[in-house]
Each structure stands twice: as structure tokens, then as C-alpha cells.
Amino acid sequence: MHLETLLPLGKVDPGLRAPERTLDLASVATDAALLEEVGYGGLVVEETKDDPFVVMALAAQATTRLRLGTAVAIAFPRSPTVTALSAWTIQKLSGGRFTLGLGTQVRGHVRRRYGMQWHPPGPWMREYVGAVRAVWDCWQHGTPLEFHGEHYDLSLMVPLFDPGPIAHPAIPVHLAAVNPYLCRVAGEVADGVRPHPVCTPSYIREVMLPAVRRGAGDRSLADFRVAMKPLVATARTDAELETRIRDARARIAFYASTPGYVRAFSHLGLDDLAAHAQQLSKQQRWEELPALVDDDVLDRFAVIGTHDEIGARLLDRFGDLVTDCEFSIAVHDDTDRATLAGLAATLRAHGDGAARREIIGGNGQM
Template sequence: LGNNALSVTETKLDPFVHLALGAQATNSVELHTAVAIAFPRSPTVTAQAAWTLQALSGGRLNLGLGTQVKGHIQRRFGMEWFAAGPWIREYVLAVRELWRCWQEGDQPSHHGDRYDISLMVPLFDPGPIEHPAIPITLAAVKPYMCEVAGEVADGVRPHPICTPKYISSVMVPAIERGCHKANRESKNINISVAPLVATAANDQLLAARIEEVRARVAFYASTPAYRPAFAINGLEDLCLELSILSREQNWDELPDRITDEILYEYACVGTYDEIGQVISNRYNDLVSSTEFSIPLETPDDHDILKDLISSLQ
């Protein structure tokens, strides 16, 4: 299809398993976890999965990590919650220390607030690989997480609800502050976006996609963790209203609160022959890469996606 990378999310299925298949089916495209949820896995488990994929793919992995929100960590994964920013910072450092020890044949030495990792025996040591420098990208919304990414990661993955305005005025300055802490160049931090997209072959089909995305925007606006991305446009009261509706389980009422003006602020909308230009105009030189896909249900869909990828490139 001509794409530069294959990205797999962690929603219903394991991204590492899918990318293992992708590593065997492709030769040159990058392979991204977009993102793998970090905290339910120990750093050692994540480091080993990434090390394995990096070896299988010949050095094409980009390890995208996300924290998830407090409620999911506690009630879906059954774990204790700690402050996400300091936690993911230590997590990244622990993963990198494990990679270092495997590559150099040394013992790991990570001693932090959450993890104490100091043991590696030959039986469990995967040993060095040809491409040990695995980039890490962190999912982020709030400034603190962007600072952490600028300090210890190689890239930032804004949540789909983050608009160009929010990325440029809130996230980029925070990334720069993090880079300054670590004496790094912010130009070396990649920003990868996977925007909310409503697209279809014609206006009639597009109308249905628009309503699906409207519901997504409403859901995100109801979630307190994403409120800063709406507050920048003065939508705090709307977020509060939607949060109340969600707590009352009145999910069907949420989408009606999202006007077309709000929808177009937070999503890319257009037919197949328009959407490539819409996405390009929206992000221009602000980001390093853009992720995009459509359902591939017919041979014609493959050709359409190929043309869309070409137009974005």
C-alpha cells in the first residue's frame, strides 16, 4: 500500500502479537505499538516483548507506551494506582536499563520508587541483538506527560482529541521544557498523530461516519483526563455536563451535545477525495507523522487507501 509504518493499538487484542505477524509479513515498514498499556506489565515483560519484536523485525520497532487512566488501571486491570507522570518516567528508565544489560552482558541496576530490578541470570538473558536502539514514544495529553516524554523518550503521541492548537500551544512547549531538563534537542522528538477521522466514498455514507465520530468526541469530552484539550477552547462547562450524563449512564444523550462546530474542531472530515488534503492542511509542519486508515472490505478499498497514503506523503 506504500505506507511507512504499521501501527497497532491495544484495545481488544495484544499489539505485540499482531506486530509479530506484521514483522514476518513485511520487510521495510516500521512497526509501532500505538500504544501498549505500560502499567499492567512489569518493565521486564515489556522490555522482553520489545526486544523480541526488534530482533524478529530486523530493527523496525517503535515502542509506543501509554499509561491509561486511573479507573481502568484500578478496575479493569485490578492494580493500585500511582501518579502517572513519575511512574511512566521510571518505567521508561527501567526498560532502557534492561535493554542495556542484555546488550552489554551486564546485570541490571534500576532502583526507583516503583521498581527495583537487579537480577538477570544467563537462563533468562536474551542476549544482544543487531539493532538495540529501540525508540520509545509516549502517549500524552497533559503538559507533565509531555515534559516526561521530552526528558526520557524519543517521541510523543498526542491523544486523538488533541487539536493542532492544543499541540502547538500546550504540548510542544512542555516537550521543550522536558528536553531542556535532559540537555536534549527538541527537534529530535517526533510527534505522531492519529487524528479522529470521518471519511467515506460519498456524502451519504460520510453522514453516518460523522455521527460515529461525533459520539467519540462526546465520549472523550465526558472523560476528565481529556478535559484540558477541551478547556483550551472554553468547553469546560460542556465537559462537566457530559461527565454527569455519563455517570448517569445516559450515553445516548452525549452526541447531541456536540455541535458541528465542535466536531470540525476536533476531527478531520471529508470524502475520500478530500480527506488527504484536509489532514495535510490541518497538521502541515506541526507533526512528524500522521496515522490513517479505512476499513479494507473490498479490493477497491485497498486502492483507495493506497491513493490516500500517497496523497498524504
């Protein structure tokens, strides 16, 4: 069984994240129940090889306390009304435990994988969230559906397609982001931001969170979340860890080759590394990419340690910035099961604190 834990560094309990491979859908319910049993607080799944809303439905049916979320579902290929209904259904099934995490995807995928025209993603996402919320408001309060924007014009909701009000209509929305504009949009319209794994603590602190605050204006950020899956290399033993470290080097180099992530590398003065990685990527010389990442660069981007070390190292690096932190860990036997429980205890012991103050400002005001 392969699990990815969601280990909050703030005031909520630890949880689980689904792996970046095809899930054994028949085991989702069992895996979710295990995480709930050993003390985790949430399960989230990304949209890669399985529909995240289907996975969330399976997990919701098998649990009673576990928080559930998409991290992330790709927004633009879906009509806002379609996304609104999927989230509404999971929220109803779970009794109010669902968080809608949304991402933009990059230009090439929107155009060539989804067959859509590309638009500037920040304004597009701002409008998308507004449209989803307008649909929810219509269903919950009977408000006429009248949302008119550059991308979406919604004005029809007949009784046959109106699911009506639910007990927990306030569904949190989290937005994936790297660049400041989308961080500002998250501050304006969302309940949380999801930094990409390429975002280092200094980048989050100096670039992302100030943009979130600017976007929020006078809006309180007291309940705002910063949820992240850092780049983690962890294993039972030092020998097994070496393989994970090689994987981390390859992942960093791949991120460096992606134009949308360049700003995170430029922040650290690594423009030459990013340019070289992009050149190798264009030439499809993938096997040469990991050699670009020396030990110093590896340490800047990855959190490395054995299972008994990784919890404390995550706290050291992200404890004053991130409220929810996710990573992968394989569970094969009772030893791994104990590791899950121990990590949960480590992160819960941290409690609320510096991360919350960092997000909302030193005096708790904007």
C-alpha cells in the same frame, strides 16, 4: 478487510494502523504485506481486544520494510522486564523496525481492570521507561542490572534469562499524552509523543510541544516524533459520510465526559460542555451525549471529508505539527486499494518540512 492507515505528515512513508475491534489474526500477514506493496511505511496496533505484541510478530514475519509499533501498549500492568523482552523479541524478528509505544491508562482501569494500585502517572512512567532501558542496556552491553526507583527495584539478570545483544538495540519509545506533565516526561526520556485524538492543533502547538521542549532541556529533538491518530470521519461518498459524522459527534462527547481529557476542552473554552458531558455520563445517559456536539465543536475536533478529500484536509490541519498521522479506512475492493495508494502518494509528496521545524524550534535549537 478493515485497515487503519498510518499516514506520516513528515519525512517518513505512510503506513497502517490496526482497527479498534477484534482483528482477524489470520489475515494480519496478508494485510501487512498489502500495505507494504502499495507504498506505506508502517503498521501500528493498539492494545484493546488483541495482544499488540502478538500482532506485531505476525506482521514482522510477513514484511521486510514496514515499520511496526504498538500505539499503544499499556505499560503499568506489565513489569518493565516483561515489556523489555517483548520489544526486544519484535525488534530482533523485524530487523530493527519496531517502535515501543506506551500508555498509562486512566485510574479506573488501572485499579478495577488490572487490579493494581494507582500512582501519579507522570513520575511512574518516567521511572518505567528508565527501567526498560536499563534492562536493554544489560542485555546489549553486559552492564550489571542495577535500577532502583520508587516503583521498581531491578538487580537480577542470570544467563538463562538474558537474550543477549541484537543488531538493532536502539528501540524508539513513544509515550501517549494529553496533559503537560506527561508531555514533559516524553521530552525527557522518550523518542516521541502520541497526542490523544482529543488534542486539537492549537492544543498541541500551545500546550503539548512547549512542555516537550521543557522536558528535553538541552537534549536534541531533531529526531523526535509526534505521532497521532486524529479524529477522522471519512467515507467513499457524502451519503456514507453522514454516518461517520454521527459517530464522530458521539466520540467527541464521550471524550468530553472523561476527566483526564478536560484540559483539552478547557483550552477551547468548552468547560461547560465537558461538565455537562460528565454529568450525563455519570447518569449513564449515553444516548444524549452526541447532541452536545454542535457543528462548530465537531469541526474543531474532527477532520471530515470523502476519501478523495481527506488526505489534503489532514495536511491542512496537521501538516505543521504532526510527523505521523493515523486513521481508519475500510478496504473492500480495487477502488479502496487505489485509495490507499493515492493517500500514500499525497502524504509522501508533502515530504519533510514545517512539522520538523515546529517540533525542534524555528532555528533548529532548543
